[in-house]
Amino acid sequence: MNVRIGIAGLGRLGRVHAQNLLSSVPDCSLIAACSVIEEELQFARDILRITYTFSNYEDMIRSDLIDAVFIITPSGFHCEHINLAFKYGKHVFCEKPIGLDVHEIKQTQQIIQSNQELVFMLGFMRRYDESYRYAKSIVDRGEIGDITLLRCYGIDPTSGLESFIAFAKHNFSGGLFIDMAIHDIDLVRWFTGHEISQVWAIGKNSLYPELDALRELETGAVMMQLDNNTIALIVAGRNAAHGYHIETEIIGTKGMIRVAQTPDKNLVTIMNAHGVIRPCSQHFSERFRDAFIEEAREFIRCIQEKRSPQVTAQDGLQATVIALACQESYEGNHLVQIDY
Numbered sequence: 001m002n003v004r005i006g007i008a009g010l011g012r013l014g015r016v017h018a019q020n021l022l023s024s025v026p027d028c029s030l031i032a033a034c035s036v037i038e039e040e041l042q043f044a045r046d047i048l049r050i051t052y053t054f055s056n057y058e059d060m061i062r063s064d065l066i067d068a069v070f071i072i073t074p075s076g077f078h079c080e081h082i083n084l085a086f087k088y089g090k091h092v093f094c095e096k097p098i099g100l101d102v103h104e105i106k107q108t109q110q111i112i113q114s115n116q117e118l119v120f121m122l123g124f125m126r127r128y129d130e131s132y133r134y135a136k137s138i139v140d141r142g143e144i145g146d147i148t149l150l151r152c153y154g155i156d157p158t159s160g161l162e163s164f165i166a167f168a169k170h171n172f173s174g175g176l177f178i179d180m181a182i183h184d185i186d187l188v189r190w191f192t193g194h195e196i197s198q199v200w201a202i203g204k205n206s207l208y209p210e211l212d213a214l215r216e217l218e219t220g221a222v223m224m225q226l227d228n229n230t231i232a233l234i235v236a237g238r239n240a241a242h243g244y245h246i247e248t249e250i251i252g253t254k255g256m257i258r259v260a261q262t263p264d265k266n267l268v269t270i271m272n273a274h275g276v277i278r279p280c281s282q283h284f285s286e287r288f289r290d291a292f293i294e295e296a297r298e299f300i301r302c303i304q305e306k307r308s309p310q311v312t313a314q315d316g317l318q319a320t321v322i323a324l325a326c327q328e329s330y331e332g333n334h335l336v337q338i339d340y
């Protein structure tokens with residue numbers, strides 16, 4: 001079966017997914033696109049050669065032209081767009097986070113659960129990254145023993161900070177923890193198989209102190225305790241001078257794992273008058289290029305084989321609950337217990 005897809009959102013990440021679907025994902029056709037920005041629709045028609053374009057999401061989702069939708073719209077729209085997709089009988093791939101509001105997510109989760117014949121997948125793409133999968137298999141085989149601590153860094157490059165400041169003046173990302181740390185929150189849950197029970201988050205705006213008033217952060221850190229006393233330390237930021245820095249360390253009773261302890265672009269080392277230089281990964285689309293492709297392929301396979309993807313709406317809900325607790329902890333400057 002060839003899966004006919006419509007994509008909602010052709011911004012920073014929507015373009016990456018669109019290009020992957022057109023060039024690297026078998027058994028599907030990207031035939032429709034929706035954006036509220038006319039130049040993006042022009043791009044879809046002229047460059048991507050997408051036949052049908054829409055400026056209204058509901059017009060696209062109710063059409064019989066498509067079987068499935070990729071939702072890559074701003075996070076505040078995700079629940080509404082998922083709900084509409086299920087109403088019109090479409091399979092859904094949705095970018096993280098599943099939503100920004102817990103009540104709204106729970107309603108969406110019920111809709112997803114009562115439509116089991118439709119596939120729902122959430123875009124925690126790190127679970128499809130080769131290095132993270134390799135690390136997970138080591139952990140699952142018990143090779144590093146019982147996990148005692150995880151340390152996760154997720155820091156965007158300084159090159160994106162100016163455009164983030166412009167964005168933040170008119171929009172709210174949901175805050176650093178839901179916008180950025182949510183990937184690491186998911187990794188902590190995935191690697192340990194345990195829930196996070198309390199968090200203490202702090203943050204600092206150095207280069208752009210005006211972010212304080214916007215409830216946004218350049219750099220934030222969270223100390224977490226899991227329900228089996230495992231410790232997790234998460235650093236999230238928007239200001240890494242050298243590039244896109246994603247690093248994870250897992251300490252166990254029999255060993256340690258580090259994934260990308262330096263954010264290498266590739267295997268090249270340059271030796272010149274400036275010393276020994278390792279080029280650095282600069283963007284999420286570069287570091288996780290293969291993971292974005294692999295998760296899209298898995299979505300299509302799940303539709304064809306009528307099975308459920310590994311990343312569920314429950315994973316999305318839990319990650320948002322924890323990220324919101326981190327934001328509450330940071331804003332209230334106190335430790336937050338998470339009740340399940």
Ligand code: NAI
Pocket residue numbers: 008009010011012013014034035036037040055056057072073074075077095096097123125179284
């Ligand atoms: P963006 O602001 O660059 O693009 C948003 C797109 O959504 C635009 O094409 C806009 O026209 C469209 N849009 C806005 N409102 C709409 C509506 N009501 N109906 C239809 N289309 C609408 O945003 P960006 O950075 O591409 O982020 C999109 C989503 O992807 C966010 O939820 C974000 O959290 C997620 N994301 C995930 C990443 C990851 O690492 N997995 C990386 C970057 C973003």
